[in-house]
Amino acid sequence: MTINQSGWKPTSPEAKDGEVSATFTGNRALMLEEKLIFEIGDAHTTGVDFAEGDVAGSRLGDLSRKAPIGLPGLSEPETVRHYTRLSRQNYAIDLGLFPLGSCTMKHNPRLNEKMARLPGFSDVHPLQPVDTVQGALEVIHQLAHWLVTLTGMASVAMSPKAGAHGELCGILAIKAALEKRGEGHRKVILVPESAHGTNPATAAFAGFSVENIPATDEGRVDTAALKARLGPDVAGVMITNPNTCGLFERDLKDISDAVHGVGGYVYCDGANFNAIVGRVRPGDLGVDAMHINLHKTFSTPHGGGGPGSGPVVFSDALTPFAPLPFVEKTGEGFRLVEEENADDHHADSFGRMVAFHGQMGMFTRALTYILSHGADGLRQVAEDAVLNANYVLRSLEDTLDAPFAKSGPCMHEAIFSDENLAEGFSTIDVAKALIDEGFHPMTMYFPLVVHGAMLIEPTETESKAALDQFIGALASVAERAKAGDPSLKTAPHFAPRARLDETLAARKPVLVWKDKAA
Amino acid sequence: MRYLPLTSSDRAEMLSVIGAGSVDDLFVDVPESARLSGPIEGLPGHASELAVERHMTALARKNMVAGDVPFFLGCGAYRHHVPASVDHLIQRGEFLTAYTPYQPEIAQGTLQMLFEFQTQVARLLGTDVANASMYDGSTACWEAIGMARRITRKSKAILSSGLHPHYVSVAKTMAKYTGDTLETGAPVLTAETDIDQMIAAIDADTSCVVVQYPDILGRIADLTPLAEACHAKKALLIAVVTEPVALGAIRSPGEMDADIVVGEGQSLGVGLQFGGPYVGLMGCKDKYIRQMPGRFCGETVDADGKRGFVLTLSTREQHIRREKATSNICTNSGLCALAFSIHMTLLGEAGLRRMAGINHANACRAADRLAKVPGVKLVNDVFFNEFTLDLGHEARPIVRTLAERGVLAGVSLGRLYPGEDALANGLVVAVTETVTAEDIETLAQALEEVLA
Numbered sequence: 028m029t030i031n032q033s034g035w036k037p038t039s040p041e042a043k044d045g046e047v048s049a050t051f052t053g054n055r056a057l058m059l060e061e062k063l064i065f066e067i068g069d070a071h072t073t074g075v076d077f078a079e080g081d082v083a084g085s086r087l088g089d090l091s092r093k094a095p096i097g098l099p100g101l102s103e104p105e106t107v108r109h110y111t112r113l114s115r116q117n118y119a120i121d122l123g124l125f126p127l128g129s130c131t132m133k134h135n136p137r138l139n140e141k142m143a144r145l146p147g148f149s150d151v152h153p154l155q156p157v158d159t160v161q162g163a164l165e166v167i168h169q170l171a172h173w174l175v176t177l178t179g180m181a182s183v184a185m186s187p188k189a190g191a192h193g194e195l196c197g198i199l200a201i202k203a204a205l206e207k208r209g210e211g212h213r214k215v216i217l218v219p220e221s222a223h224g225t226n227p228a229t230a231a232f233a234g235f236s237v238e239n240i241p242a243t244d245e246g247r248v249d250t251a252a253l254k255a256r257l258g259p260d261v262a263g264v265m266i267t268n269p270n271t272c273g274l275f276e277r278d279l280k281d282i283s284d285a286v287h288g289v290g291g292y293v294y295c296d297g298a299n300f301n302a303i304v305g306r307v308r309p310g311d312l313g314v315d316a317m318h319i320n321l322h323k324t325f326s327t328p329h330g331g332g333g334p335g336s337g338p339v340v341f342s343d344a345l346t347p348f349a350p351l352p353f354v355e356k357t358g359e360g361f362r363l364v365e366e367e368n369a370d371d372h373h374a375d376s377f378g379r380m381v382a383f384h385g386q387m388g389m390f391t392r393a394l395t396y397i398l399s400h401g402a403d404g405l406r407q408v409a410e411d412a413v414l415n416a417n418y419v420l421r422s423l424e425d426t427l428d429a430p431f432a433k434s435g436p437c438m439h440e441a442i443f444s445d446e447n448l449a450e451g452f453s454t455i456d457v458a459k460a461l462i463d464e465g466f467h468p469m470t471m472y473f474p475l476v477v478h479g480a481m482l483i484e485p486t487e488t489e490s491k492a493a494l495d496q497f498i499g500a501l502a503s504v505a506e507r508a509k510a511g512d513p514s515l516k517t518a519p520h521f522a523p524r525a526r527l528d529e530t531l532a533a534r535k536p537v538l539v540w541k542d543k544a545a
Numbered sequence: 546m547r548y549l550p551l552t553s554s555d556r557a558e559m560l561s562v563i564g565a566g567s568v569d570d571l572f573v574d575v576p577e578s579a580r581l582s583g584p585i586e587g588l589p590g591h592a593s594e595l596a597v598e599r600h601m602t603a604l605a606r607k608n609m610v611a612g613d614v615p616f617f618l619g620c621g622a623y624r625h626h627v628p629a630s631v632d633h634l635i636q637r638g639e640f641l642t643a644y645t646p647y648q649p650e651i652a653q654g655t656l657q658m659l660f661e662f663q664t665q666v667a668r669l670l671g672t673d674v675a676n677a678s679m680y681d682g683s684t685a686c687w688e689a690i691g692m693a694r695r696i697t698r699k700s701k702a703i704l705s706s707g708l709h710p711h712y713v714s715v716a717k718t719m720a721k722y723t724g725d726t727l728e729t730g731a732p733v734l735t736a737e738t739d740i741d742q743m744i745a746a747i748d749a750d751t752s753c754v755v756v757q758y759p760d761i762l763g764r765i766a767d768l769t770p771l772a773e774a775c776h777a778k779k780a781l782l783i784a785v786v787t788e789p790v791a792l793g794a795i796r797s798p799g800e801m802d803a804d805i806v807v808g809e810g811q812s813l814g815v816g817l818q819f820g821g822p823y824v825g826l827m828g829c830k831d832k833y834i835r836q837m838p839g840r841f842c843g844e845t846v847d848a849d850g851k852r853g854f855v856l857t858l859s860t861r862e863q864h865i866r867r868e869k870a871t872s873n874i875c876t877n878s879g880l881c882a883l884a885f886s887i888h889m890t891l892l893g894e895a896g897l898r899r900m901a902g903i904n905h906a907n908a909c910r911a912a913d914r915l916a917k918v919p920g921v922k923l924v925n926d927v928f929f930n931e932f933t934l935d936l937g938h939e940a941r942p943i944v945r946t947l948a949e950r951g952v953l954a955g956v957s958l959g960r961l962y963p964g965e966d967a968l969a970n971g972l973v974v975a976v977t978e979t980v981t982a983e984d985i986e987t988l989a990q991a992l993e994e995v996l997a
Contacts, residue, residue, distance in 0.1 A: 306580065411556075
């Protein structure tokens with residue numbers, strides 16, 4: 028495509044039979060090309076008016092800035108238009124089904140957003156005197172109470188900033204507990220193959236050595252192999268339940284007992300808690316620590332990559348080692364337990380993970396969500412999430428290879444492989460063709476134990492009509508991939524961009540904009 | 546249930562497709578003993594939007610709102626005015642409810658924004674590159690120390706006494722488990738920073754020196770000699786910026802040859818939010834890119850040759866390298882990064898400099914006025930928008946008393962450094978463009994009365 032940017036007299040694109048000519052702007056109807064702010068803004072323009080008047084007075088030592096920063100500015104209308112145009116190049120749950128397995132993209136209730144923006148929550152400083160933030164502490168305390176109740180655990184650390192940060196929190200508590208027992212020599216964490224990649228990274232980051240435990244053909248942890256590996260050098264296991272094959276780990280209680288029997292601890296990756304909330308309490312399965320991704324189970328928007336929030340629930344055994352700070356109820360109200368007052372039974376805390384109190388904005392949203400659903404609604408959430416996933420699994424198992432279809436019902440996500448596609452066709456081709464059908468693709472190539480995995484998580488906020496449309500689209504694409512339709516190899520055809528060259532991006536990284544004219 | 550679209554007839558029809566008698570049949574893999582049959586203890590049934598709104602609003606009303614009172618708190622979180630269009634734009638569903646851009650063809654909005662964010666951050670910090678954001682400033686600071694360990698293959702970090710004590714706590718927590726040695730101490734209530742002591746402390750085992758700029762007491766100093774001293778001993782200089790607005794008025798750490806610059810981006814676009822979510826900034830010199838944790842967005846082309854953006858350099862990350870990954874960090878603060886980026890775009894160079902100028906001028910006025918309060922001494926005369934007062938009395942109870950009178954006066958060093966008696970009289974006061982002349986006068990008079 029040629030874009031004439033120099034003037035108003037372009038060479039008209041030549042008419043050819045049956046071919047659609049390029050446009051002058053590069054735009055295609057409502058699909059608009061948008062340049063970078065560095066190409067459209069300049070150093071003198073600003074979209075913010077400040078009070079008039081001089082700003083004299085300099086006590087900056089000899090450090091006042093002389094060199095330009097290089098920041099372009101835009102007026103408010105230009106800014107609004109720039110970001111609105113960019114937003115239109117994004118797929119989002121507000122646009123349609125977003126079946127990313129293991130990521131849990133469900134509807135984001137707007138009440139949650141409204142509540143998080145109440146000035147009483149959004150315009151409060153983390154270091155205000157505690158008497159002036161009793162409402163904020165009460166939100167944390169109420170949410171903490173429900174998290175502990177729903178999981179059947181003894182306590183919860185609210186401060187971890189994301190799921191993987193929560194994993195670190197749990198592993199650090201395990202490490203602190205072992206050291207307190209004088210068993211710091213236990214260096215091995217067992218991690219099943221089907222675990223999230225963050226699990227082994229976390230364990231290694233905290234100084235443990237990681238040993239993989241295989242999965243069975245059924246898609247569950249090989250319990251016999253795990254038990255055989257247990258011994259006095261094992262600090263614990265990290266297990267995901269429901270697991271990343273979308274299945275419930277039936278043997279978790281048995282595994283927990285065995286791990287406890289040799290003096291180890293059980294970490295559960297609770298990323299998939301939404302499948303069992305209100306129906307199963309991980310505490311009853313012998314779990315010692317588990318993070319909960321608030322954005323997944325209790326629906327806080329993911330904003331194109333975050334922020335997340337990963338509170339960690341603890342068993343009695345690990346509670347004394349939980350991080351600071353946390354909120355406690357007192358006779359008069361709520362107090363913040365920090366370094367200075369972490370006396371007595373909190374003296375074994377492993378310390379602080381983050382500057383302030385965690386993701387308050389996410390806590391407000393999660394509490395709003397829990398109260399909106401109530402006891403009956405939360406149980407229905409799990410049931411509908413599981414029902415929707417099984418509906419997808421059974422509706423497509425004759426079309427796509429479903430490796431664990433005989434392992435029993437799936438939980439909140441259904442998994443397929445690329446085994447029965449035509450030679451040379453793979454999961455990526457199915458995924459990219461789904462884009463042309465108007466859907467965000469499923470999770471691709473994860474978990475690693477399944478060849479060309481397609482992991483689909485519809486969540487509970489999808490209607491049957493939406494599921495039927497998605498199932499129809501995926502079945503159609505799958506049939507084309509089985510028949511070897513070559514147009515799949517170049518999909519997507521109707522997206523803002525065709526397939527992007529990821530190899531080039533990694534080989535020659537361009538991470539900041541540089542003025543090519545300069 | 547307003548958020549659950551399935552009807553009971555949908556459910557029945559779907560169960561028959563599945564071949565299950567009831568929804569309980571879908572939970573057969575859960576052992577009988579672990580099934581929760583009754584309702585959740587104490588939790589009432591679902592509630593209307595109105596009922597929930599009433600409950601949450603009642604809780605919100607129990608807090609003293611910063612915008613309702615004269616407000617002077619800083620120390621790692623700052624109150625700035627956020628233009629209305631920032632929140633409007635981040636609430637567009639296509640940004641708000643998008644996921645990590647795993648399918649770049651339909652995520653160019655998020656990706657282009659992240660590329661613009663990276664460029665803005667790199668320029669502001671004065672580094673060659675920046676990543677697509679971290680959880681917050683304190684965790685970014687720890688990640689930078691880990692990065693320095695990987696680059697230098699040394700593990701002794703020297704932390705400035707002017708580094709935020711919570712950032713120090715986070716680093717201490719992590720170091721217990723990674724084996725890093727940290728040297729640190731509490732600040733002294735003087736105008737001078739500890740740069741000379743740090744220069745003296747650097748030795749052959751030092752992986753990095755971590756210095757905050759401006760520091761916890763609001764002091765600023767030229768980092769160039771420190772950078773030179775670090776590089777002479779093959780150590781890295783890590784600079785921490787908790788108030789990015791400062792860089793509109795003072796030289797950037799990158800300009801002074803810092804190797805890694807991390808920061809808290811909350812000041813721009815994000816808001817106080819009682820401590821989170823915030824957005825961690827992280828930039829470094831080009832040569833260290835492959836040791837940098839977190840996400841990167843990179844420019845590339847699509848099959849038609851058009852410019853486009855993708856997440857890149859993921860071979861450093863946990864989903865490829867598992868236990869050999871650079872870090873276990875998996876997400877970023879995408880939406881907060883968007884807010885930061887929009888605010889920066891609205892400000893532009895001219896706006897940011899103007900805003901920084903107003904912050905500094907207001908702070909100068911406040912320092913002059915407060916130093917006139919009998920018994921109060923201004924500790925540092927060189928600062929950006931935050932400075933420290935010596936009240937001559939323990940500051941913590943005074944802050945509480947002032948709060949009862951409806952003035953949020955600042956952060957007492959007793960709150961940040963419990964048990965450090967030499968710091969107990971210190972009050973750190975932050976003054977931004979949101980503070981008025983009346984606010985300053987109210988604080989000064991209240992302080993006069995309380996100290997009298």
